[in-house]
Amino acid sequence: MQFVQSPPGDDPIVVEGFFAASPARVFNAWTNPDIVMKWFGLEPNSLHSADIDLRPGGAWRFLHSSTAEQTMGFEGAYAEIEPDERLVFSWSHVITRADGAREATPESRIEVTFTPKGSGTMVRLVHSAVRTEDARRGIGGGWEASFGSLRDVLAE
Numbered sequence: 001m002q003f004v005q006s007p008p009g010d011d012p013i014v015v016e017g018f019f020a021a022s023p024a025r026v027f028n029a030w031t032n033p034d035i036v037m038k039w040f041g042l043e044p045n046s047l048h049s050a051d052i053d054l055r056p057g058g059a060w061r062f063l064h065s066s067t068a069e070q071t072m073g074f075e076g077a078y079a080e081i082e083p084d085e086r087l088v089f090s091w092s093h094v095i096t097r098a099d100g101a102r103e104a105t106p107e108s109r110i111e112v113t114f115t116p117k118g119s120g121t122m123v124r125l126v127h128s129a130v131r132t133e134d135a136r137r138g139i140g141g142g143w144e145a146s147f148g149s150l151r152d153v154l155a156e
Contacts, residue, residue, distance in 0.1 A: 003147040004140045012128035013136055015143045019121050021154040023084040023114040026121045029150060030087060030112065036062065039149040042142060048073075056081060060089065071096045076107065087112045091127070106131055123147075 006014040019026050029035045033050035041047055041064055048063040056078055063073040076090035088111045092104045108129040115122045125143060130136045 002144075004144050006140070008140060009133040009137050011130060011136055012126045013130065013140045013143065015123075015125040015127070015140075015147060017123050017147045017151065018117060019123060019151060019154050020119065021121060023116050023121045026123060026150075026154065027084045027087075027114050029154060035153065039153045040146050041149075042145045044149045044152065054078065054081060069098050075104075076110075079109075085114055105135065 003015050003017045004013065005016050006012065021029075029039065031052060031054050033052050036050045036052070037047045038045055040050070040062060046064060048066050049061075050063075051059075051061045053059050058078050059075065060078065061073060061075040063071055065072045072093075072095050075092055075094050078087065078089045080086060080088035088109070090107045091110050092107050094105075095103045097103075106129075108127060108131075110125060110127050112123060112125045115124070127139060127143065130139055
């Protein structure tokens with residue numbers, strides 16, 4: 001199944017998928033760190049950690065690699081939260097060096113909607129304001145893989 005609906009490299013990146021689970025269960029999979037750890041990333045179970053402060057203004061941070069020299073991950077803050085219906089949050093790719101120096105991409109914006117459909121949920125993600133075509137292509141591939149893993153986790 002193809003989840004990414006927008007042409008590669010376009011802004012915004014639009015990702016859609018049907019999941020055989022209730023909106024409450026799918027929303028929980030996006031907001032419960034233990035479940036996020038199972039599906040987020042290019043490979044299932046590829047995160048080292050996931051921290052989520054689920055409130056407007058609350059921060060989230062997903063760490064996907066860590067060495068003695070640096071950590072790499074994603075982070076942002078929640079702008080809007082409508083339980084079981086919608087999430088809006090900022091997004092940056094961040095590298096933190098052992099000396100504390102940080103490199104972060106400019107913030108982009110993600111809006112995720114959870115819509116009941118029959119016995120499941122239609123999820124629509126719009127990732128906008130990613131500044132370069134290469135970054136949009138990479139992020140699109142990441143969302144494609146993540147949605148596939150999320151489908152598998154929700155089928156368990």
